[in-house]
Amino acid sequence: MWRDLLPLGRSASSGGYFRQPWTAPEREARAWFVEQAEARGLAVERDGLGNLVAWWGTGRTDAVLTGSHLDSVLDGGAYDGPLGVVSALAAVDVLRGRGFEPRRPVAVGAFVEEEGSRFGLACLGSRLLTGATSWETARVLRDREGLALEDALADEGLDGSRGTWLDGVATFVELHVEQGRDLVDRDEAVGVASAIWPxxxxxxxxxxxxxxxxxxxxxxxxxxxxxxxxxxxxxxxxxxxxxxxxxxxxxxxxxxxxxxxxxxxxxxxxxxxxxxxxxxxxxxxxxxxxxxxxxxxxxxxxxxxxxxxPEVAFDPALAARIAEPHRWPVIPTMAGHDAGVLSAAGVPTAMLFVRNPTGVSHSPDEHAETADCLAGVTALADTLALLSGGEQ
Amino acid sequence: MWRDLLPLGRSASSGGYFRQPWTAPEREARAWFVEQAEARGLAVERDGLGNLVAWWGTGRTDAVLTGSHLDSVLDGGAYDGPLGVVSALAAVDVLRGRGFEPRRPVAVGAFVEEEGSRFGLACLGSRLLTGATSWETARVLRDREGLALEDALADEGLDGSRGTWLDGVATFVELHVEQGRDLVDRDEAVGVASAIWPxxxxxxxxxxxxxxxxxxxxxxxxxxxxxxxxxxxxxxxxxxxxxxxxxxxxxxxxxxxxxxxxxxxxxxxxxxxxxxxxxxxxxxxxxxxxxxxxxxxxxxxxxxxxxxxPEVAFDPALAARIAEPHRWPVIPTMAGHDAGVLSAAGVPTAMLFVRNPTGVSHSPDEHAETADCLAGVTALADTLALLSGGEQ
Known part of the structure; x- marks a missing residue:
């Protein structure tokens, strides 16, 4: 999956990524997501914003949603966003390899414009999906060229309507590369989020x-x-x-x-x-x-x-339930995430972090070791198994 | 003439001008110059850079050159550059109205990329024309989009070759709106330049x-x-x-x-x-x-x-010869001009300034009163008559 994603929107000069939403590289990344999901027999839904979700299992209620985003800041790193999407798909593969069958449906999602790099409002896709931001407010936002969101979407054949699939989501878990060095200091590959700073x-x-x-x-x-x-x-x-x-x-x-x-x-x-x-x-x-x-x-x-x-305090009971069996540390983050938007909208939400050896983020130098990424996939698979309540 | 020029490259939002060299508005301004010169029966020469000159009188030696430039800084004023070109053409009209016949040819010129707003090197047209900058140095200069000068010129059908008409020029006089308030402080409509600061x-x-x-x-x-x-x-x-x-x-x-x-x-x-x-x-x-x-x-x-x-000290005898009969003040300027490049290249050169009530320059708010502009035309006509040595 990394091999497919690595060339998309990569600058030859800096090595960083330019995957601004509703531009060619990000469109390709979304097409890649659909292809990967369909290759796994997952049922894909799209909304009129570009948000995507892929379902494993029948039924659309009481689901466990995982995933992250595919867009980047200007000249960003490879892991911020895609690591959560790739790990979600890989976790499905791991669980199937274990012969696991979820009792509650598992969904893999990708939210658009998480970074706010084009229209200035971070987590735009999840804000619109949850109703935290109204379409009336969002549609007139303008990018640096003065193009309104409504018109940028129309150019992509999107009508601005939001998906309704969050109605069937009971829990959200987002995996993300850590953007500081807390896990390095603690000598841990994986951690769980406690809260997001205002x-x-x-x-x-x-x-x-x-x-x-x-x-x-x-x-x-x-x-x-x-x-x-x-x-x-x-x-x-x-x-x-x-x-x-x-x-x-x-x-x-x-x-x-x-x-x-x-x-x-x-x-x-x-x-x-x-x-x-x-x-x-x-x-x-x-x-x-x-x-x-x-x-x-x-x-x-x-x-x-x-x-x-405002500050987002993730559901403390959920964080404890996920972290305690593995003794993963529970740590705060200063970065915004779609997980924060869903949590604020009342969806019980947790985040998993994967160690970042330098802490560098929003930069071409952002990095995570393969062994830590694989530990993250296993951690996410275990968490999904726990939350979707199937037999293992 | 102002009516023709005012709409070219004008921003509807700021009221300022965007006449970057070898773009549509500046190309239109150069076409306008050719049209105006030909309508007066002046013989137009162009070079492979976009520099223009229009000749009044026969012979191409010992000429008096006047004029200025038609490009602007980003979001510049209406007067900086065009006032010198318009006044030069108007001065020809005034002298003809007086029945004046020059003994030495009078030429009206327009130099390209005086502001350096696109390729970063001010007075690029006159530098190339005088040889102060070589084509080898200039052709690889790049604009903000990374386009090389050589390619920008090729897109305009220009081959980068420089005109040879300066060989026949004995004196250059550039009229320019003042870019400070010296003339306001002195209560004078017109002044003569002493020097340009480094x-x-x-x-x-x-x-x-x-x-x-x-x-x-x-x-x-x-x-x-x-x-x-x-x-x-x-x-x-x-x-x-x-x-x-x-x-x-x-x-x-x-x-x-x-x-x-x-x-x-x-x-x-x-x-x-x-x-x-x-x-x-x-x-x-x-x-x-x-x-x-x-x-x-x-x-x-x-x-x-x-x-x-470096500092340019204009020919002091020439400045005195122009200023003394009218008691025009002789003042320094901190702004660069094609006149500085020609002076440094050994062409006896003078500048006339027209009062600027606020001193504001390189801004949509740059201004000169019509009466002062007309005083400038008369001053330039008198100066051309003096230097071209005809009968009046």
Whole structure:
């Protein structure tokens, strides 16, 4: 399965992946999923968004759903998302090899636009599927080229309607490569998630005045680049001091010419904190410093919350039931996942993590050892067997 | 003439101009120039770069060349470049209206890619025309999409060969909207240039390590955005303190995703100073601070000089000859011009400036009053009459 997936959307220069949703590489990845599921005799359902699910067993109620996503961040790694999908299909193979027959149906799913790399809203597919985000809100979201989600979907022959299969799902288990080094520190190949930190994405729009870079005296400028630069440094310092996370990883400059003072700088703050209160405080501290600097620079600043997710505490009884027989550690994560969206929507949800030797993620350097990936498949197969209640 | 030019490459949202060389709007502007010249019975010559010249009078030696450029920065103003071309054609009309017959030929020219907005090298057309830049160097320059100059020209049916008409030019006079407020402070509609400040464009490549914006501890990051942000602030402060100019107006971030620590930030420093020594000192100060910060951030920095122009002192006798009869002020400029390239190549050169009420330039808000523009046309006509030595 990795051999099929590895070339899709891979950049020859960086070695990273560009699998933005509803583009050719991600479309191929979804076609690959359908092919793999059908080759296993699983019944595939698609919705009008591009979400996919494949059923093992008859009946569509009280099911155990597993899987993850196939899209990537810009220049991302090979494992984030696909490891969960590949492991889910491999776990079905393992269980069948054991002669296992599930009593409750097992479903393998792939959610679209988990990373929010194209339309800015993470977990878009699962948010629409659960109703956490309405179609009215989502359809007018625009990508970097200004194309509305509704039109991007129409170009793919998709009508925006959401699947109804979550109605029949009793439990969701998502396997994911770890995005930190907790499992390395604990010397474990597999762990179970306790919770996801609160997470916000905020757009900072700094507006100044375009001008000539040579002739305009420094003191006559209203340069939004300076306001932005101070804000990026302030966000880093604030997060470092408080033990939280704050990142400016995306910046758009207008007109972005070497010899022009910019008129606008738009930058996105990704912030995560141990509690919603701490997240609000972090944003408030960064915004206050940004506004003060904008005042000194003669620029203006508007901050827009593009998405804010509260803390997700996964079902503790479920996590314990999965972890205890194997003594897997139960650890928190700072990364958002479709599992968080389903959990918030009331679906009892668990996550399995596979060790990441460097902790590097959202990067071409993201990696997991084959032995750990295989341990993950076995762990997922055991978990599915436990939850789908069949005989083993 | 303004009515024809105003819609070409104008952004409906900003009101600014996007006339990048060898794109549709700039191609239309060049076609307009040919049409206008031919309508006046001027003989048009083109070269294999897109440079244009139109001749008034017979003979191709000892000529007085005037004109400017038709391309713009990204989201630029209406006047920068076109005012010099329009005024040149209008000055021909004025002189003919006066019944003037030049003894020496008068030529009206339009140079391509003066702003360097597409291939990064300002005054590319005049540099190639004078031989200041060789075709071997230029043909491999690439635009933001990675297209080589040679291929961009081939797409336009241009072979990259340069015109030879400068061989017959004895004097060049470029009229330009002022890009500062010297003439406002002096309460004058028209001025004459003394010199152009030295100017450098330097590419700062900061390399770090892409990583997950949520899971990577602040202290484990190698974030090039931070190194860049400190550098942008340091450049501003350094220029402000020393009375020079330093601008970071263009930034490219990779992968430029909200939830990823960037792997690379590339930013361009535009620096100008009153002397070459001061320019070198300014760059050295900025680079030292940038390297120090990169060291602290665990990132690396490479600085590449993309273009460095020494000071251009225009022919002082020529400036005095033009200015004195009218008592026009003689003032320096911090902006580069084709006039600087021709002057450096040994062509006796002068510049006329037209008052800019706000000093704003390289911006949709750039402006000049109609009365001042007409004063500029009259001044240019008088100057051409003086230099072409005809009877008036």
């Amino acid at each position: 997470h916000g994405r905020y757009r900072f729009d700094f507006a100044g005045e375009a001008n000539h870079a040579g002739t305009t005296r420094m003191e006559d400028r209203r340069d939004p680049m300076l306001s932005y630069a101070m804000t990026a440094l302030a966000a880093n310092k604030q997060a470092r001091v408080s033990g939280q996370r704050a990142t400016f990883g995306r910046v758009d400059v207008r007109p972005n010419g070497t010899n022009a003072v910019p008129s606008h700088v738009t930058a996105w703050l990704d912030a995560r904190a141990e509690s919603s209160t701490a997240l609000e405080q972090l944003l408030a501290d960064v915004e206050r410093q940004a506004q003060e600097r904008a005042g000194r620079d003669g620029t203006s600043l508007t901050v827009t919350a593009e998405s804010v997710s | 100017h450098g464009r330097y590419r700062f490549d900061f390399a770090g390590e892409a990583n997950h914006a949520g899971t990577t501890r602040m202290e484990d990051r190698r974030d090039p955005m931070l190194s860049y942000a400190m550098t942008a602030l340091a450049a501003n402060k350094q220029a402000r303190v020393s009375g020079q100019r330093a601008t970071f107006g263009r930034v490219d971030v990779r992968p430029n995703g909200t939830n990823a620590v960037p792997s690379h930030v590339t930013a361009w420093l535009d620096a100008r100073a009153e002397s070459s020594t001061a320019l070198e000192q300014l760059l050295a100060d900025v680079e030292r601070q940038a390297q120090e910060r990169a060291g602290r951030d665990g990132t690396s920095l490479t600085v590449t000089a993309e273009s460095v122009s």
